[in-house]
Amino acid sequence: MSKIRWGVLGVAKIATVKVIPAMQQSDLCEITGLASRTAEKSRAAAEELGIANSYGSYEDLLADPDIDAVYNPLPNHLHVPWSIKALEAGKHVLCEKPIGLTSTEGQQLVDAGKAHPQLKLMEAFMYRHHPQWVTAKKLVKEGGIGELRTIQSFFSYFLSDPDNYRNHADWGGGGLMDIGCYPISLSRFIFDAEPTSVSGAVEYDPNFNIDRLASATMDFGVGTSTFTCGTQLTPYQRVNIFGTTGRVEIEIPFNAPPDCPCKIWHETAAGIEEISFDICDQYRIQGDLFSEAILNNTPVPTPIEDAVANMRVIEAIVRAGKAGVWEQV
16 A cells, blocks of 8 residues: 545545645645535535545445545544544544543543554644754754753734634633644644643633633742733744744744745844744645654554644643643643
């Protein structure tokens, strides 16, 4: 087998606009099937994207023996149950973030993965695979900013549509779950550790009952990481990583464009160096790496347990915001 045959659950925008087109450019991925809750909807999307097979239900896709791996971009409350169903059907699973509604639910998926050790399972935090993040982590690890002391992140957009799942509390909506998970993940990635405690301030939308503005501080013992995320703010994103002798700034840390070069800045006492990266698609890289793990039977880049650890931090920030005190993770 030279290519992994992929099936996609649902026609979420991130799948149809970002992930599927990117993976279709891969030499290791073949998107062979797309499922939706109705045959008409899946057929229309499959035809538009040039996908050979469409299914009128998720169950039909999972039953197809010609599907090797499943990408799950369903709303947050469907991540764990349908990922478990995919594993039980003998499919490898790449599941969108956040892994579930709670860390307990995420652990259910981890346990399901352990029950099927021959299958690969990973959360789709695509940003980690982009060369700009690989370089940022390397600069920090090799002392390029001295001793790592603190990270500052910001991520926001404006969304007031009541029908969007991100504004449904019972579907796992809200800023922390949708975009706050990124600053948490990158902080754990760069510090290569888990925060011991967190503080937070969280504001809730009175109509949607989802968090629309959240700010948090994570204590890693040897340093801190702070971030703000918002779903009713002007769109913006930026990350700064500070050390004792330098810093790294990432211009477009999360939604790195697939059609133009990205850049970061590395500042030291000698000055500021701008580092540019060739055009690449982080979703294609993610698909390639996951497919390589299947083809070579090697570990996935990010163990699924990492997803549960990220959820624990989100939960601690929510508790801290409600109690107004520091919370242990």
